[in-house]
Amino acid sequence: MTNRRVLPVVGVALTSMLALSACVVQDAQSGAASGAGASGSLTIACGAMEDLCQKWTEAFTEASGIPTSFVRLSSGETVARLDSAKDSPEFDVWHGGPVDGYGAAVEKGLIEAYDSPSAADIPDKYKDPNHNWTGVYVGALGFCSNKAVLDKLGVEVPDSWEDLLAPKLKGQISTAHPSTSGTAFTTLWTQVSLRGGEDQGLDFMKKMHNNVLQYTKSGTAPGQIAGRGEVGVGLVFSHDCVKYQEQGMKDLVVSFPKEGTGYEVGGVALVKNSKNAEAAKKYIDWAISADAQNIGQTVGSYQVLTNPAAKVSDKMVDLKTVKLIDYDFAAASAAKPALTARFDEEIAAKPKE
Amino acid sequence: MSSAAPPRPAGAAPTRAPATTRTKVRQDPVTVIIVALVSLILFLLVLLPLGTVLARAFSPDGAAVLTGIFDTASHRAIIVNTLVLGIVVGTVGTVLGFFLAFVQARVDLPGKKILHLICLIPIVSPPFAVATSAITLFGRNGIISTQMLGQQWNIYGLSGLTLVLSLSFFPVAYMNMLGMLRNLDPAMEEAAASLGASPWTVFRSVTLPMLVPGFAASFLLLFVEAIADLANPLVIGGDFTVLASRAYIAVNGEYNTAAGSAYSLVLLVPALLVFLLQRYWASRSSAVTVTGKPTGRVRMVSALAARIPLGIVTAVLALFVVTIYATVIVGAFVNILGVDNTFTLKNFEYILSGIGNDAMIDTTVLALIATPIAGLLGMVVAWLVVVRLKASAGLMDFLGMLGLSVPGTVIGIGYLITYNKPLIIGRLQFLPALAGGSAVFGGALAIILVYVARSMPSGQRSGIASLQQVDKSIDEASTSLGASGLQTFTRVTLPLIRPAFIAGLTYAFARSMTTLSPIVFITTPRTKIMTSQILSEVDAGRFGNAFAFCTILIVIVMAVIGLTNVLVRDRSVTSQSRAGL
Numbered sequence: 001m002t003n004r005r006v007l008p009v010v011g012v013a014l015t016s017m018l019a020l021s022a023c024v025v026q027d028a029q030s031g032a033a034s035g036a037g038a039s040g041s042l043t044i045a046c047g048a049m050e051d052l053c054q055k056w057t058e059a060f061t062e063a064s065g066i067p068t069s070f071v072r073l074s075s076g077e078t079v080a081r082l083d084s085a086k087d088s089p090e091f092d093v094w095h096g097g098p099v100d101g102y103g104a105a106v107e108k109g110l111i112e113a114y115d116s117p118s119a120a121d122i123p124d125k126y127k128d129p130n131h132n133w134t135g136v137y138v139g140a141l142g143f144c145s146n147k148a149v150l151d152k153l154g155v156e157v158p159d160s161w162e163d164l165l166a167p168k169l170k171g172q173i174s175t176a177h178p179s180t181s182g183t184a185f186t187t188l189w190t191q192v193s194l195r196g197g198e199d200q201g202l203d204f205m206k207k208m209h210n211n212v213l214q215y216t217k218s219g220t221a222p223g224q225i226a227g228r229g230e231v232g233v234g235l236v237f238s239h240d241c242v243k244y245q246e247q248g249m250k251d252l253v254v255s256f257p258k259e260g261t262g263y264e265v266g267g268v269a270l271v272k273n274s275k276n277a278e279a280a281k282k283y284i285d286w287a288i289s290a291d292a293q294n295i296g297q298t299v300g301s302y303q304v305l306t307n308p309a310a311k312v313s314d315k316m317v318d319l320k321t322v323k324l325i326d327y328d329f330a331a332a333s334a335a336k337p338a339l340t341a342r343f344d345e346e347i348a349a350k351p352k353e
Numbered sequence: 354m355s356s357a358a359p360p361r362p363a364g365a366a367p368t369r370a371p372a373t374t375r376t377k378v379r380q381d382p383v384t385v386i387i388v389a390l391v392s393l394i395l396f397l398l399v400l401l402p403l404g405t406v407l408a409r410a411f412s413p414d415g416a417a418v419l420t421g422i423f424d425t426a427s428h429r430a431i432i433v434n435t436l437v438l439g440i441v442v443g444t445v446g447t448v449l450g451f452f453l454a455f456v457q458a459r460v461d462l463p464g465k466k467i468l469h470l471i472c473l474i475p476i477v478s479p480p481f482a483v484a485t486s487a488i489t490l491f492g493r494n495g496i497i498s499t500q501m502l503g504q505q506w507n508i509y510g511l512s513g514l515t516l517v518l519s520l521s522f523f524p525v526a527y528m529n530m531l532g533m534l535r536n537l538d539p540a541m542e543e544a545a546a547s548l549g550a551s552p553w554t555v556f557r558s559v560t561l562p563m564l565v566p567g568f569a570a571s572f573l574l575l576f577v578e579a580i581a582d583l584a585n586p587l588v589i590g591g592d593f594t595v596l597a598s599r600a601y602i603a604v605n606g607e608y609n610t611a612a613g614s615a616y617s618l619v620l621l622v623p624a625l626l627v628f629l630l631q632r633y634w635a636s637r638s639s640a641v642t643v644t645g646k647p648t649g650r651v652r653m654v655s656a657l658a659a660r661i662p663l664g665i666v667t668a669v670l671a672l673f674v675v676t677i678y679a680t681v682i683v684g685a686f687v688n689i690l691g692v693d694n695t696f697t698l699k700n701f702e703y704i705l706s707g708i709g710n711d712a713m714i715d716t717t718v719l720a721l722i723a724t725p726i727a728g729l730l731g732m733v734v735a736w737l738v739v740v741r742l743k744a745s746a747g748l749m750d751f752l753g754m755l756g757l758s759v760p761g762t763v764i765g766i767g768y769l770i771t772y773n774k775p776l777i778i779g780r781l782q783f784l785p786a787l788a789g790g791s792a793v794f795g796g797a798l799a800i801i802l803v804y805v806a807r808s809m810p811s812g813q814r815s816g817i818a819s820l821q822q823v824d825k826s827i828d829e830a831s832t833s834l835g836a837s838g839l840q841t842f843t844r845v846t847l848p849l850i851r852p853a854f855i856a857g858l859t860y861a862f863a864r865s866m867t868t869l870s871p872i873v874f875i876t877t878p879r880t881k882i883m884t885s886q887i888l889s890e891v892d893a894g895r896f897g898n899a900f901a902f903c904t905i906l907i908v909i910v911m912a913v914i915g916l917t918n919v920l921v922r923d924r925s926v927t928s929q930s931r932a933g934l
Contacts, residue, residue, distance in 0.1 A: 230493040
């Protein structure tokens with residue numbers, strides 16, 4: 001039966017023939033024209049929490065009349081998706097999420113510099129000198145502790161990084177993996193800055209490793225893990241801890257390390273090759289404004305706002321009372337790949353003592 | 354996808370094969386066209402996206418990972434973890450599925466209809482439901498572990514993953530084994546029994562060996578599902594890093610799709626090995642049991658000494674599954690389960706106030722479109738593999754299975770980089786942009802394709818498992834009586850494998866509704882998908898909202914499956930009792 005051998009060949013031949021016959025379309029080249037809704041409507045890659053993203057886009061549509069939708073994505077996903085479609089990006093603006101991710105996108109040429117007129121109000125330390133991104137909020141890294149769990153363990157609420165090394169806290173600390181989480185990378189870079197070098201920073205993380213229950217993937221997860229009493233202390237941005245307190249995790253308390261702590265700046269940026277650059281710029285102008293920044297506190301997001309005219313809530317951390325380290329975003333962004341690889345190899349994979 | 358189906362070339366489609374030849378089954382032009390069509394579909398569904406990703410895996414960044422994969426201790430640990438997880442979950446899930454299927458098919462116990470429903474719950478639940486519920490119940494401050502028993506268990510890691518994944522995936526084994534048990538020809542068992550063998554001896558030396566292909570198929574499916582799963586290692590994996598979660602870290606943490614592709618390439622190796630092993634094994638020991646000839650009656654286990662212990666174990670297992678899902682439902686109606694147990698409707702208010710409505714409708718509609726396509730495609734592929742193709746059967750089987758063997762993240766990235774711009778080769782545009790916000794239908798088509806790619810292989814596997822039991826003479830008889838390949842398939846083969854087909858449909862829908870890892874890369878503003886909404890709720894720590902979402906998702910899937918079974922149910926008594934659905 002030679003037919004057995006013939007069939008696959010015929011199949012493949014037919015396949016390619018059919019493929020050709022079906023799809024001969026004169027070369028339309030770039031699909032820009034086929035994009036339904038490509039004109040006059042905006043799509044935001046949003047790095048904040050879902051409810052905040054929704055409020056932001058709704059409010060902008062109300063203010064401007066421009067239909068706006070969003071997809072909630074982590075920084076890594078945003079970069080991956082932008083990177084995969086450089087010429088014809090599906091997003092026009094990236095809003096929210098720590099700017100070390102924006103740094104990665106700038107390096108890959110995915111972001112277009114835009115010096116928004118309203119960015120003039122924002123202090124320089126919250127802006128990229130080359131106008132690639134503008135900061136819209138600030139979060140300080142803190143300890144999110146479960147008081148009930150700590151009481152049971154006989155441990156005081158920590159107020160120093162060294163406190164996290166207490167033997168009584170074995171398996172009682174939750175933090176994220178710095179590779180997946182901007183929050184956890186902030187923790188790691190904070191140690192590097194505080195201790196004067198990558199080796200010294202990793203050395204501290206190595207000691208803390210013995211007390212860590214698990215490295216979560218999401219940066220905010222440690223706060224809720226602590227809130228449910230799974231661990232004593234979670235390392236998160238303090239506004240996340242406040243959010244969980246408000247949602248009913250009453251045992252949570254926020255504290256800050258006295259040696260100094262790191263912080264994030266959440267950004268907004270124009271996506272390169274946006275098909276709606278004019279509308280996108282309008283969105284960015286608006287996102288920087290005090291009105292837009294004030295939306296966060298209506299949905300329980302109490303980040304410190306970068307616009308001096310924005311409202312201050314007593315649920316926000318007063319950055320004057322917290323000792324912030326000198327956080328070099330450019331250096332952190334540049335060191336990230338090698339440093340997280342070292343963390344993964346030298347710490348996360350190691351057995352605990 | 355069907356819109357991409359090309360018109361037939363002129364004159365190539367006689368509907369009747371000449372009835373003069375003996376069994377020239379493979380010359381049948383209709384079959385040739387089917388093979389061509391299926392090849393094209395599989396190529397577009399899986400091979401092309403996968404090829405794009407693999408090309409990226411061999412780019413400099415990816416190659417660096419590939420060459421160093423065995424050099425570092427942490428990489429070796431990840432590979433070992435992945436294999437261990439696959440083997441443990443494959444074994445535990447298959448045993449669990451077989452046990453419950455056996456009880457269902459062969460043991461005389463009350464309440465088996467309810468048991469059947471309980472066994473189906475996990476396939477209709479989104480990936481996070483079990484993990485989230487398990488943490489709430491058995492975590493460090495769990496309701497059962499700590500608040501009731503005063504224990505501190507560490508559920509994070511292999512133990513928790515085994516629990517959660519076995520519980521999530523055992524229904525695959527259950528459905529598979531149930532179909533087989535009901536298809537087994539009782540004549541052999543009767544013969545053994547009448548020769549004086551005890552029920553236990555009959556079970557061990559007659560029944561079990563006939564089920565070997567089913568065991569192999571279940572183990573394979575569970576193995577690849579377990580190692581490809583992303584959601585559970587992220588939620589409950591602890592420090593037990595596996596290749597899928599490492600690939601996720603590479604893409605989402607290190608912004609390195611090349612490294613992610615490289616890890617995924619490594620992930621393919623064990624999946625392929627198991628796949629080949631299973632083919633080899635199953636081909637050596639398949640038992641032809643559906644002969645089309647009249648059969649005897651199945652002997653039920655009726656001895657009290659066997660029924661009581663079996664009943665107790667079954668009851669405990671069923672109670673466990675019910676508890677896990679009751680937690681999801683209760684969790685949807687309280688503030689923070691285990692922390693603040695006050696009754697509230699705010700979880701539902703939150704998701705129904707706008708964030709969830711679109712997602713519910715979009716997800717359901719897209720899954721409904723994908724389901725029949727996936728179900729039929731799975732059966733056609735199975736039929737081609739087992740009955741029609743010889744030399745290329747393995748290749749076809751392999752192509753079909755790829756959609757499931759490849760981790761969802763890889764599929765997602767593959768679709769993203771392949772289909773987010775028009776497919777242009779030379780000066781010809783083959784396809785418009787399918788994925789992403791600016792694509793046709795707002796990217797919905799890509800999501801349907803992913804649904805089909807991910808859910809079709811399970812239908813294919815169960816179809817193959819049940820077709821391997823069908824005597825080839827039935828097919829040949831039909832052909833030699835003048836039926837074309839298509840007629841034989843629809844009139845003879847399909848009715849024979851109806852239970853597998855319905856199982857395939859059911860599973861395809863549930864699978865589509867609950868798939869996550871490829872979807873997170875191709876959701877667009879205009880097509881919101883429930884699982885990715887649930888992910889963001891779990892991510893944000895709002896377990897209550899996640900539970901509410903899961904509850905609604907489960908209700909939708911249950912309703913559609915119930916409706917399917919009413920609509921597709923066969924009126925004839927024999928197939929009804931065999932399908933048991």
